[in-house]
Amino acid sequence: MKAVLKISLVGIAGVIIGAGGLSALQAATATPKAYLIANLIEVKNQDLYGKYRAAVLDTQASFGGDVLVRGASPVAVDKSVLPKGTMVIVEFPSLKNLQDWWNSPAYSAIRPLRENGTVGTDYALEGVPPT
Numbered sequence: 333m334k335a336v337l338k339i340s341l342v343g344i345a346g347v348i349i350g351a352g353g354l355s356a357l358q359a360a361t362a363t364p365k366a367y368l369i370a371n372l373i374e375v376k377n378q379d380l381y382g383k384y385r386a387a388v389l390d391t392q393a394s395f396g397g398d399v400l401v402r403g404a405s406p407v408a409v410d411k412s413v414l415p416k417g418t419m420v421i422v423e424f425p426s427l428k429n430l431q432d433w434w435n436s437p438a439y440s441a442i443r444p445l446r447e448n449g450t451v452g453t454d455y456a457l458e459g460v461p462p463t
Contacts (some may be wrong), residue, residue, distance in 0.1 A: 362461050363426045363461070364426070364458050364461045364462070365423055365424065365425060365459040365462075366424045366430040366456055366458050366459065367400075367422065367430075367459065368434075368456055369420075369454070369455050369456070369457060370421075371418075371419055371452050371453045373416050373417035373451045373452045374450065374452070376449055376450060376451060377448065377449040377450075378449075379449070380445045380446075380448055381445070381450055383445050384442055384445035388446075390438070391433065391436065391438040391439040391442065392439075395424060395430070395433035395436070396425040396429050397422050397423070397424050397429075397430075398423045398424075399420070400423050401420060401421040403419075403420065404419050405417075405418055405419075406419060427456060427458045431456070434456075
């Protein structure tokens, strides 16, 4: 009976240690999310921009794009100089997903609508790895 108890305890300990190791490995290799930050400074052509807005969400869906902020004006929390215009933040599962979306045929087809219809700045940021 004592042998069965010892074997059971060793087995349970092995499962706990293995689960902890797997969790640490997943955390160490987890891919950080990425964020597209767009600062829309001016709409030069409302018709072009309207067509872009109507189509852009469909291009992001298959790459895991999730709009977190749309058309928000920055609010100062200190004496920093605020960017002009409004902000858009789109979250992607990874920087690779974001870049694949940016270079996809679907987004490349509508990007000229934004580029010719607006003035602004777009850039990507990689988040911290999940813990």
